[in-house]
Amino acid sequence: MNVFPELNTERFWLRRLTLNDSAAxxxxxxxxxxTRYYDLETLTSIEQARQIIMNWQLRWEQDxxxxxxxxxxxxxxxxxxxxxxxxxxxxxxxxVGYELAPQYWRQxxxxxxxxxxxxxxxxxxxxxxxxxxxxxxxxxxxKLLEKCGLKQEGLLRDYLFEKGKFVDAAIFSRLKKEYIxx
Numbered sequence: 001m002n003v004f005p006e007l008n009t010e011r012f013w014l015r016r017l018t019l020n021d022s023a024a025x026x027x028x029x030x031x032x033x034x035t036r037y038y039d040l041e042t043l044t045s046i047e048q049a050r051q052i053i054m055n056w057q058l059r060w061e062q063d064x065x066x067x068x069x070x071x072x073x074x075x076x077x078x079x080x081x082x083x084x085x086x087x088x089x090x091x092x093x094x095x096v097g098y099e100l101a102p103q104y105w106r107q108x109x110x111x112x113x114x115x116x117x118x119x120x121x122x123x124x125x126x127x128x129x130x131x132x133x134x135x136x137x138x139x140x141x142x143k144l145l146e147k148c149g150l151k152q153e154g155l156l157r158d159y160l161f162e163k164g165k166f167v168d169a170a171i172f173s174r175l176k177k178e179y180i181x182x
Contacts, residue, residue: 014068025049028101093129
């Protein structure tokens with residue numbers, strides 16, 4: 001099994017999630033505002049949060065995904081997560097996803113963490129392309145991605161089946177050559 005990489009920014013520590021983080025994930029994933037644009041039903045039990053963490057752990061062990069817990073430096077409580085999934089070694093690309101507890105929104109946290117995760121993806125993992133799929137109505141996520149250098153490429157109509165219906169997805173990406181020259 002690979003050693004799970006920890007990342008650091010000026011204000012945050014990105015670490016491996018454990019089952020001890022279940023309560024923190026449940027706290028914000030049980031909030032409809034957090035799951036509004038997320039491909040996940042609002043959680044109703046802490047066991048669901050445990051299952052999410054176990055799934056992320058299993059998929060890490062199978063070299064399919066990596067999901068970091070975001071903690072304020074000097075603290076161990078997870079305030080959100082960020083990571084790569086749907087990666088393709090052959091095509092050297094991946095998709096990035098993230099979420100944050102509402103009390104931490106609009107403080108530049110996810111921007112700081114995403115910049116470091118992009119660096120890690122391009123420099124350490126060797127990805128050529130990092131993508132993000134978001135709900136076209138998610139203005140905050142759109143602004144975050146643009147601030148971090150991702151460009152919208154188009155709209156994928158009825159691309160995802162979420163919460164009982166088909167929904168569109170705006171696709172954003174950043175290429176390694178764009179990252180290196182910025």
